Amino acid sequence: MKERIVIVGGGAGGLELATQLGRKLGRKGKAQITLIDRNTTHLWKPLLHEVASGALDSRLAEVDYRGQSAREGFQFLIGTLEHVDKDAKTVTLAAINNSEGEEVLSTRNVPYDRLILAVGSVTADFGTPGVKENCYFLDSLKQADAFHAELLDEFLRVNQALEDGKEAELSLAIVGGGATGVELAAELVHSVSLLSIYGLKHLNRSHFKVQLIEAGERLLPALPERLSTSVLKKLRKLGVEVILNNPVKEVTKQQLCLSEGEPITADMMVWAAGVRAPDITQSWNLQLRKNNQIEVNEYLQSVSDKSIYAMGDCSACRIDDERWVPPRAQSAHQMAECLYKNISREYAGRDPKPFRYKDRGSLVSLSRFSAVGNLMQSKSVSMSIEGTLARWAYASLYRMHQRALHGWWKMFLILLVDKLNHAVKPRLKLH
Template identity: 75%
Template structure:
């Protein structure tokens, strides 16, 4: 009888794992591999800040789960995980409803022999009052598209007001000095610099204010301090106001209340501070950390049930007694690769190997202006990267994700297609 391998979450780790298992075990009918996601398409999450700013048209980069499943030997189901029954090895999927609330597909129950949770993470608000009501998040394509739509409306409003002779400015505040906040700030500056090409000639960088607020003492704590300072200097040269060591204690409509100093007024507020697993994880009877991440052992099995695994942003995997695997795309990629190999080893009657996280360094894109990062060759040797070389390295991360999904040949074809699209498509998405 075929083993039922169910993967919930089609992000970087979940989709890569489903693709690899489908090709190896699904096609040969050694196992039935099922991927479940609440969306019909996949977009690599590190691209969301580009979608939000208009630098990227998401429709050009989305991957259809059903098409991928047909090519790679796994089954795809559209659905949202509602509950996990560990005793009976079943999961419950919520009913699917249309935009009018009419039920399209009834709630379903699905059996599993091996359940892999790869549901990703969401932005942590740290219990700060008003965040949910008055901020934008960039955890999903839908949220990025929503922010982009409102950003375009603000572009039109402010451009018209300036054209009528009013001393108007568009102000935007970003909370969180990690990769998402830093990259979004740079992309927004670049987007505004392109507006005159597309008829919005009044709104330019002089009329656009971006404030980046970070509670800690420096930006990008995962980078060496020298590179962090370099990023801060570059952002400042682009006109971004960087505020450090000053946590936000409340968010009101168009206002950030800070721990120290005057409140910050902003037309748009983006919250990009911290990562946690979704709250619903706590209802599944699994052992979790305070940030809702599911605790796993060195084989990525949950501490509560060895038939249930977790990987990616929702997994709390220890590196040592004091550190945890960071919630990054490279972590999800490494976990998916190790878990795939361990499952295959079991089919070959070999024991699984422990997951060992390998720090490869961090890379941050500053839009078309620059990129910085560090490449970890070993625990003691870190090679700093800046400028063109760093930009190439940053772009290669996405290409490696495509290679896993499509193979080398199709990955190179996609690279060529992307180059052609950039030559014929507008440089900024304004719809």
């Protein structure tokens, strides 16, 4: 009987792993590879801030799970993971209802021999009162689309008020000075600068206020302090007001209450501060960290069950006694590569190798204005880059993800199509 390998979560790591195992084992009938996700399409998560700002039309960047599975030799099931039965070795998928509440698919049990959990992460609100009720999150395409729809309404409202001769301003507050917060702030400034091209001639950067609030002493703690300072200067030059070392203690309707100083009033508020694994991991009877991450050993197996693996943002893997693998796209990519090689080694009768995280550095895009980052070459040596070189390096991260899914030739074809779309499509998505 073929081994049943079930992967739950079609994010960066999960889809790459399903694709690689499908090519290696699924096509040849050596194993049954099944990918489960609640959505029908995949979008690389680091692109969500571009979708939210209108810089990217998500339909041009999505990967259809069923199409990918048909090409690459794995099976795709749509569903939301509800329960893991370690004794029976089954996962339970919740029932699926249509928009009218009618049941389309009933609850299903999917058996596995090897289960790989790649359920990603969500933004951590740290228990701050009012965050869930009053702030936007950018954890999924649905949330990014909801933010974008509201943003377009605000663009129209303020532009019309200015056209009518009234005083008006669009204010937006972002909590979290990590990569998502910084990149979103820059993309929003760029989006507003394009509005006049598409008929909204009254709303410009002078009527658009972006505030970025960070609880820590500096932005982008993953980057060297010199680059963090450089980003701070670039954002302020773009007109973004940056508030440091001042945590948000409460959120009310259109207001952020800070630990120090007056509350911040904003038309729209985005919470992008910190990450944790989804709460559902607490119900699986696996050993977790406080942030809901599943603790794994050096082979990415759960310390509670050797037939269950965890990878990407939902896994807690030690680098050493003090450090853990950070929740980044590069971590998910490296874990997917490690699991693929180890499973392949086992099928070839060889022993698996332990996972070793290699920090390739961090890159942050400031929209079309600039990019910064550091490329790690060793523990003691790193190379800092800015400007055009950093923008090329940042773009290459997404291309490498596409290469893992489609191969080199298709990746180059997709790159060509993207260039053509950039030439013929509007530079800003306004619908």
